Amino acid sequence: MARVTVWNEFRHERESDDVAEVYPDGIHAVLAEVFEAAGHEVQTATLDEEPDHGLTEDVLDDTDVLTWWGHAAHDEVRDEVVDRVHERVLDGMGLLVLHSAHYSKIFKRLMGTSCSLKWREAAETERLWTVEPGHPIADGIGEYVELEETEMYGERFDVPQPDSLVFTSWFAGGEVFRSGCCYRRGNGRVFYFRPGHETYPIYYDDDVRRVLRNAVEWAAPDDGPTPEFGNADPIEEIDTSDDRTVH
Template identity: 55%
Template sequence: MTIRVTVWGENVHEQENEIVAGIYPKGMHTTIADALNRDSGVSASTVVMQDTDHGITPEKLAETDVLIWWGHKAHGEVSDAVVERVANAVWSGMGAIFLHSAHFSKPFKRLMGTPCNLSWREAGERERLWLTSRNHPIAAGLPDHFELENEEMYGEPFGVPEPLETVFVSWFAGGEVFRSGLTYKRGAGNVFYFRPGHETYPTYHDANVQRVILNAVKWAYNPAARIADPSAAPNVPVEKALEPIVERGPKLHQDGEEGYR
């Protein structure tokens, strides 16, 4: 079955910054989607913040198996109604992948329930990403570590809940380390956060980064039917009481030996 992916792009830096436009002439979202579409098992499309409902309509979410989100400059401009729509879709079983500055996006913070804060430095430093869970599906086909020559530094402490697994940790030339690949379960949905992806560097053209995102899509995909209303309590009356539990006790057999009924 083909995994249907929607790549959401804030699409602001690409319009305002010549450096970003030069690296991603069709937008970061298109670069990510094009890389995914090279896999025959994935069908990736794109939406941007400037679309109606930021591109996140109920109809679009209904046909999305995995949502990828990149945001940075305009987190506050994302509609709260759209945030709830995304959260409900994840709770219902849609997979979600949040990239780089999306750690501070409204949907990610809503799902994590924490500030999601961190320290950062934009200095074009070398980043080395180490596998910390070698057998995890998201790490499939990757070396023990790989490097990005220029990236923005993110440093601990990272204000997120304890993850299910930490798949990658990063070391930066300035000496900091950071938990760069974290998995979560939210309701019926699988969530992955992946740190690299500052807009002024060609991170999403990197083959290893593309491999991580593809692996994450396959990991996050949930083939089960969506839960119709994940926030509703069942509120179903029980019409018939359960049979009382009969306490078992010893009894004597005819031959006098003790047994249990």
């Protein structure tokens, strides 16, 4: 069991009837159900409704994996909150970056690039191909997942080469896209997953939900040793009398 915090901008659902029809209680509520059904301890946070966008030090200290969905208000996320999330990822917290959160401050900070891409809204078919079938995030997923109506994201996707590429998408309009990218940043694991536009019911798809559950389990910190940094005492007996240091 992991402690999961589901963060959602929660603007489109309150401002658009089309979005509210698909996600009446917010995208975060649907995602929370996915992780709760898998036995995880889940809390939600949104941009406007809690102090510090719901991402206080106490909340993050109580989080093993943070999921992030944003679109229209990336610039409204305060920099001190981004700093706090960034530090926790480097310390070992997992991060799932979903769909349009490729432009979030935290993802761009972790990638060090613009994270730009091509896009088109035409309700077109997407085939999400499993290109790394042995990866834990692909467990239980077939050779491909077909989504009937999606927003197109196309290459070039301006991100660093992933440590592992689990999924690649093809769209009916002809484009392709790296849709399932794994990274290590410090002690933390980061997974970018492309599907999830707000006007299409993608987060109700069984295969998409399976990927999300797998990703939380992959990104959750394990019980490995905690590295120590800085000046270190020797493990073996050696002569430490050398006084030529400038530190």
